[in-house]
Amino acid sequence: MIRIEHLSKQFDGKPVLQDISLDIHEGETMAIIGRSGSGKSVLMKHIIGLLQPEEGRVLVDGVDINRISYKQLRQVRTQFGVLFQGGALFDSMSAFENVAFPLRTFTDKTEAEIEREARKCLELVQLPDIGDKNPSELSGGMRKRVALARAIALRPRDIIDDKPTSGLDPETSNTIDELISNLADQLNVTSIVISHDMHSVLAIADRAAFIHQGRLHWTGTIDELHRSTDATLLGFVRANEYQIGYPELIAEKRS
């Protein structure tokens, strides 16, 4: 359970996030949506303590992550798997080594066990044969899938996906959406998806939080989102060219 309480953040005196309070429950998939530059990624970095808020708290399982030591914070971080926007694969290592890296660093497994685990993770993201390639040899979509494999290597309890489908073609986006959705079910994790791609959000999220100009403008389930009459929210959703009045299409996509 992740709880954000009255969180505010400024950069050089300019407010980026203001008074954000949000609960993310165990096992659910929460989408944080909003326009580019609305502060979504900044909020994500607060959840794992990469940034510290000026005001407010972030509680992970009841622990305020800004009031614990750096060592304890690192311990908390190991329960998260984070997929960064550009994949953030280590380019000095091959794809396989990237996935094996957290296993080598944080577990006492033997080399054979690590190899088996890493291969399994790569199979889960449907890339069983690209282990030896370097990240620079992979396409954008493949890089994100390898990054996803790396994020799940340690079997995290929470997965954070930062714009998992941005910059990808619709078909690859769908594949990534399915993967995230399947992984969330298979591994029974709490997922936080940061996105401005409504297509993807409607397909995989249970609930959504809409951030507008640094404030939490709207929170609710996806059903509530369909019924919402909030003009700003609808403006954002419609701008995604998604016809919100077609429940059967959504139902089909969600099944």
Next chain:
Amino acid sequence: MYVGLVTPLRRSPFSTFSSGTYPLLSRYFAAEISEQVWERYCMAATLMRLLDPARTLGRYVLLHVGALSMLGDVKLYRKNLFSQMVQIGTESIPIIALAAAFSGAVTTVQTAYQLVSPFIPRSIIGSIVAPSMILELGAVVTGFILAGRVGARIAAELGTMRVTEQIDALEAMGLNSVGYLILPRIIAGIVMFPVLYVLACLVGIGAGVIIADLGGFVSSGEFVQGAREFFKPFDAWFGLIKSITFGFIITSVSCFKGYHTTGGAEGVGRSTTQAAVTSCVFILIADLFLAVFLL
């Protein structure tokens, strides 16, 4: 008045009010009030600028305290340490040897050129060239070359890792990125730099001997004899201390610049240049300080 002192080239954007566009406004209050606002802004901006070096120094110190605190966790940085020792040390050998050979040879030729008096024994060439290499050239030439070769490399590598979120990814996994990335580089610098320094001295003096012999300035036997006569073990210790200091300066400054890179490809370029230039400047300053306090 204050504005003029601090930012002589920038005019208040509000001064357009008084330029005749809005004569009435300017005459009564607009220019007056807005100038005050502008002055306040400038004062705040200047204060921030004055505090900037202090903040940078603070961040620099904090980074090293963070790195030092991970010294006990050898498992974290062992693998990186060896690869960094190869990259910083072994791979620098050819360029260091080349630069040392040329500086040793040139010093020899120029010393011979200046010794015109027949009353001075020619073996004095060895007594001048060898200590020059050991005391100054060996460490400084190595330092400048490595500031470019190693400093730029470290800053570019860490800077790219920063802007592509690879450092964030390390942190998000629960890894101490400072201990993992910075500590091994600084240790590798401190360990490998003295080795390269010794190599530079040997190659430089060797090149001096050869050029002196080939050029007919002094025989190799006399050269070595001259070098031995005036050799003080302290000189070698001094050179080693210097090289360790330079090794630390280059790696730590470059790590700092690279680790705190902001702003994409341009930012990486800026960090890389700054790492090389700042390292060189600090090498010069440290060179003087060490000479003043230790000699």
